[in-house]
Amino acid sequence: MKKIIGPMLLLFLILSACSGNKDTADPKKSDEAAPVNAETPINVPLINTEGDKVGEAELSENSKGVAIHVRVEGLQPGKRAIHLHETGKCAPPDFKSAGAHFNPGHKEHGFHNPKGYHEGDLPNLEVAADGKVDAVLKTADVTLERGKPNSLLDKDGSALVIHAGEDDYVTDPAGNAGDRIVCGEIVKEGN
């Protein structure tokens, strides 16, 4: 009996080692298992120009970047610009307090701008006919890790801003996107 237990134990160890390798080789699984910022997810209430809550965003991070899950209602249907702005302050009605686009790399605005783009640039939102948006935007250009030059959680935080118009992806400094109509402060205690 003793003679058998040795090889069987070895076999068991080999099998479990193999299945372990399989897990990490699966790109989807290793993505989920990647270290995630301990402070995430960060919940960001979104307000309109009257200061009323019209939705929320949830920011999370994995090795591929930051995902921003945006849920808003009461907007005009169609394409609306959305950006990360440099200051985590949303003072209605114009939200100028959020400052310019988040742009630590000092580029110009727009994915189609040869001198672009800002780290805070994001693809346009598609507002449905019922005025609602439920979308996940992903960006590898920012982080939620403190201390990094492209961290949204810098001293004064950052803001998520939706505009009345569509981002043309080229006009500096803000894509000709019109007024700021929704804003959310990306801040976390300890800033």
Ligand SMILES: [Cu+2]
């Ligand atoms: Cu903007």
